[in-house]
Amino acid sequence: MPDQVRHDGKQNNQILSSVFSLVKGKRAEEVLVQTITYIVLVPMVYLAFLIFVVGFICRVVKIWRAPKQPTTLQIFPEKRPKWLWALHDSFLLPTVRRHNPVLWFFLMIFHVALLLLIIGHLELFKGFTFFQFWEHEIFLGKGFVGLTLIIALLYLLFRRFASPTRELSIPEDYYLLILIFLTVLFGSQMDWARRWYGYAEMSPGDYQTYLTSLLFFRPELPPAVYQSGHSFMLVLHVFFANLFIMFFPFSKIMHSFFTIPMNKLRRG
Numbered sequence: 001m002p003d004q005v006r007h008d009g010k011q012n013n014q015i016l017s018s019v020f021s022l023v024k025g026k027r028a029e030e031v032l033v034q035t036i037t038y039i040v041l042v043p044m045v046y047l048a049f050l051i052f053v054v055g056f057i058c059r060v061v062k063i064w065r066a067p068k069q070p071t072t073l074q075i076f077p078e079k080r081p082k083w084l085w086a087l088h089d090s091f092l093l094p095t096v097r098r099h100n101p102v103l104w105f106f107l108m109i110f111h112v113a114l115l116l117l118i119i120g121h122l123e124l125f126k127g128f129t130f131f132q133f134w135e136h137e138i139f140l141g142k143g144f145v146g147l148t149l150i151i152a153l154l155y156l157l158f159r160r161f162a163s164p165t166r167e168l169s170i171p172e173d174y175y176l177l178i179l180i181f182l183t184v185l186f187g188s189q190m191d192w193a194r195r196w197y198g199y200a201e202m203s204p205g206d207y208q209t210y211l212t213s214l215l216f217f218r219p220e221l222p223p224a225v226y227q228s229g230h231s232f233m234l235v236l237h238v239f240f241a242n243l244f245i246m247f248f249p250f251s252k253i254m255h256s257f258f259t260i261p262m263n264k265l266r267r268g
């Protein structure tokens, strides 16, 4: 009998020790996940914007200092008012429409969706109510903006695997599209989880608290960010967005800032 008792005691100790190690393990995992969440959502965002600003300034200075173009870039016949034609060329992409209407269609829906997306992200800052003159839910488009972007990005990516675009593409073209695709995919997943599937533990109010606190350099992650089962989507979304923001000034996406001035040069 004492043997039995001793045996039970030994067993109990073993069970207790495995329970402790499980709890300890869980705790360690939790701490690890929380640390990664914090690093991606706070210091990495600041680092991304720092690299963006410094990179952007360097790129603009480099262009400014480059030798002037010896010949004119102007196209003829001249049309007036020149600035209106420059805007027309920048926003309606007439040359692309003439040569490749399918590409033009996907580029147009991509850029319109991007505009709505920028408005959505700006509204994640408390007090940014400019666009609420027409009352709407934060993130216009009921989740379809993300879906549109995904479809357009898949087209732009697969187009690069087919000739003749394939021969004209460089690795950066693929990296960039894949990076934007991953960012958009996880952003959309969060939006769909919240709106379409009812997983609303993280609300726009929580996002506003988080982003506004970053803006004023008093970082705060609302409890929902640690407690929600799908906060990993937020972490992945912001992780890929950070990479995208860091890469931006060194990539061809800088064209977005130079399109209007370039078209103004072309129109004279």
Ligand code: HEM
Pocket (backbone or CB within 6 Å): 045, 117, 120, 121, 124, 139, 140, 141, 142, 143, 144, 145, 146, 147, 149, 180, 183, 184, 185, 187, 188, 189, 190, 191, 192, 194, 207, 211, 237, 238, 241, 242, 244, 245
């Ligand atoms: C650090 C920068 C960024 C942060 C903190 C951020 C944060 C967020 C948040 C909180 C949402 C809301 C999700 C929801 O509705 O539940 C969201 C949605 C989204 N984000 Fe971002 N984001 C960032 C950058 C970007 C970038 C650079 C892109 C695209 C290139 C992007 C694409 C999207 C998309 C597509 C959605 C879903 C919109 C919809 O379907 O209506 N985000 N983002």
